Amino acid sequence: MADALKAEGNKAFAAKDFTLAIEKFSQAIEIEPTNHVLYSNRSGAYASLKKYDEALTDANKTTEVKGDWVKGWSRKGSALHGLWKLEDARDAFNKALELEPTNSQAKTGLDSVERTIEEEKTAGGDPLGGLGNIFNDPQMFNKLASNPKTSHLLGNPQFMAKLQRLKSNPSDISTAFQDPQMLQVLSVLMGIDMSFGQPPEGATSASTEAKEEEEEDVPMPDARPPSQANKDPEPEPEPEDDEAIAKKKAKDEADAQKKLGTESYKKRQFDAAIEHYSKAWEMHKDITYLTNRSAAEFEKGDYNAAIKTCEEAISEGRLVLADFKLIAKAFGRIGSSYEKLGDLANAIDNYQRSLTEHRTPEILAKFKAAEKAKVKADTDAYVSPEEAEKARELGNQKFKDSDWPGAVEAYSEMAKRAPEDPRGYSNRAAALIKLMSFPGAVQDCDEAIKRDSNFIRAYLRKAQALFGMKEYNKCIDVCTEATQHDDGKNAREIDQQQQKALEALYSARAGETEEQTAERIQRDPDIMTILQDPVMQSILQQAKDNPAALQDHMKNPDIANKVRRLIQAGVIRMGR
Numbered sequence: 204m205a206d207a208l209k210a211e212g213n214k215a216f217a218a219k220d221f222t223l224a225i226e227k228f229s230q231a232i233e234i235e236p237t238n239h240v241l242y243s244n245r246s247g248a249y250a251s252l253k254k255y256d257e258a259l260t261d262a263n264k265t266t267e268v269k270g271d272w273v274k275g276w277s278r279k280g281s282a283l284h285g286l287w288k289l290e291d292a293r294d295a296f297n298k299a300l301e302l303e304p305t306n307s308q309a310k311t312g313l314d315s316v317e318r319t320i321e322e323e324k325t326a327g328g329d330p331l332g333g334l335g336n337i338f339n340d341p342q343m344f345n346k347l348a349s350n351p352k353t354s355h356l357l358g359n360p361q362f363m364a365k366l367q368r369l370k371s372n373p374s375d376i377s378t379a380f381q382d383p384q385m386l387q388v389l390s391v392l393m394g395i396d397m398s399f400g401q402p403p404e405g406a407t408s409a410s411t412e413a414k415e416e417e418e419e420d421v422p423m424p425d426a427r428p429p430s431q432a433n434k435d436p437e438p439e440p441e442p443e444d445d446e447a448i449a450k451k452k453a454k455d456e457a458d459a460q461k462k463l464g465t466e467s468y469k470k471r472q473f474d475a476a477i478e479h480y481s482k483a484w485e486m487h488k489d490i491t492y493l494t495n496r497s498a499a500e501f502e503k504g505d506y507n508a509a510i511k512t513c514e515e516a517i518s519e520g521r522l523v524l525a526d527f528k529l530i531a532k533a534f535g536r537i538g539s540s541y542e543k544l545g546d547l548a549n550a551i552d553n554y555q556r557s558l559t560e561h562r563t564p565e566i567l568a569k570f571k572a573a574e575k576a577k578v579k580a581d582t583d584a585y586v587s588p589e590e591a592e593k594a595r596e597l598g599n600q601k602f603k604d605s606d607w608p609g610a611v612e613a614y615s616e617m618a619k620r621a622p623e624d625p626r627g628y629s630n631r632a633a634a635l636i637k638l639m640s641f642p643g644a645v646q647d648c649d650e651a652i653k654r655d656s657n658f659i660r661a662y663l664r665k666a667q668a669l670f671g672m673k674e675y676n677k678c679i680d681v682c683t684e685a686t687q688h689d690d691g692k693n694a695r696e697i698d699q700q701q702q703k704a705l706e707a708l709y710s711a712r713a714g715e716t717e718e719q720t721a722e723r724i725q726r727d728p729d730i731m732t733i734l735q736d737p738v739m740q741s742i743l744q745q746a747k748d749n750p751a752a753l754q755d756h757m758k759n760p761d762i763a764n765k766v767r768r769l770i771q772a773g774v775i776r777m778g779r
Contacts, residue, residue: 591621
């Protein structure tokens with residue numbers, strides 16, 4: 204990934220888009236912060252923008268990372284030259300020549316610095332070598348007027364004022380290098396091209412340079428004054444050093460082993476695949492080889508080996524700032540391996556780590572499935588009929604002692620120890636009713652009924668909780684449902700609860716006017732659903748004309764239940 208960003212930076216540099224080049228080299232440095240070539244290339248881009256302070260910082264970093272690399276010292280010399288630190292620049296180029304006495308680029312840079320120093324001495328300390336006197340040339344205005352690049356400027360009052368200031372104060376010529384118009388004037392007066400950061404004369408194209416040299420694609424701009432910038436062409440880029448060549452060769456050989464490993468993997472020859480991936484890793488440290496090897500180990504069924512390989516891949520990947528997607532893949536495979544080994548806790552932990560690195564639907568689905576499986580496994584492991592019975596007896600004792608919270612706790616333990624026994628939920632509902640926690644009691648009764656639809660005690664306790672909530676209609680419905688499941692042994696208790704609910708219902712509506720009844724009915728969604736049923740509308744219309752017809756319809760249990768609901772709600776009033 205860093206190589207790709209470096210290539211984009213080189214391309215931008217060749218196109219003279221130095222700002223973009225700096226951006227790409229900076230992104231590559233974030234991935235490979237110890238790559239000296241990247242700092243060197245960015246230093247060249249900064250120098251091309253005449254940001255010599257930043258160029259010097261990167262040049263210093265280059266020599267710090269790789270002190271025996273000639274190019275780094277040449278970069279430093281060029282940046283120091285641009286900052287007009289001539290003695291320091293000379294020292295930097297001399298250091299480069301100590302490392303490689305025949306290096307043409309370092310020689311050229313040193314010669315440029317030496318000439319600048321000599322010119323400075325000749326000009327009596329004028330850092331521009333007397334260049335300011337060019338504005339006192341008697342033919343200056345004729346030259347500017349006859350050149351189409353500058354003739355239009357002579358009609359600009361502001362430009363003429365600046366020109367007169369420089370003519371009066373030649374020592375201020377340094378300000379001209381910051382003004383594009385003045386640079387154009389200097390170019391015409393001196394008869395040279397004042398552009399900086401241009402590729403060397405006779406240099407090859409960007410694509411050809413990239414092929415010839417992968418380590419250093421960025422030319423070094425000349426930091427000398429304009430009077431010298433065009434006299435010596437920049438040298439050709441240096442070839443790759445031995446380290447880069449060896450690294451590239453190792454990568455090619457490793458990729459060849461990886462290809463053989465993938466072919467073996469597809470043929471399900473996992474031992475051969477593991478061997479090839481291991482050789483690839485020994486040749487070149489790319490964690491893709493490790494994640495591929497872990498896949499072969501996983502398919503082979505050697506889950507512990509797959510875990511160990513993935514852990515190594517993660518450790519190595521952190522050191523080289525590998526792609527987070529590769530790290531996520533390694534964590535995901537560790538999770539899958541632990542799940543195969545039956546260690547759901549570690550599987551869930553590694554799935555979470557994978558999702559933190561990079562969220563994918565596949566790992567998310569595995570994570571949720573593992574969590575669900577762990578909950579079930581933990582619940583099943585906790586089941587114990589003997590411990591459930593002990594908890595039930597303790598709960599009964601707590602209930603007799605009126606210790607309702609203690610009873611709830613004991614019955615909760617019973618429900619955990621015997622989750623399919625309806626008595627635990629029903630008994631806890633009884634304790635919750637005592638605590639006036641009616642919604643919780645209703646929920647527990649539903650759980651008990653779900654496990655045993657003929658457990659009448661759960662129906663009765665649910666009806667009792669609904670009565671406490673003043674849900675009289677629902678209480679009556681539960682009693683009706685209990686009657687359908689009862690074998691007759693609990694008929695009296697069911698009837699008593701139902702009558703109690705009816706009395707409370709009628710008592711609550713005593714003295715209610717017809718308008719109040721209509722408003723209450725409209726607020727009851729269950730009653731409104733019955734009234735909007737076309738079948739019930741037809742039956743109620745028949746009952747108005749022939750009350751006896753209603754008795755025939757009552758033979759249908761569903762119709763009878765709906766009619767009872769309407770009677771309870773006061774929609775149908777008997778005896779009137």
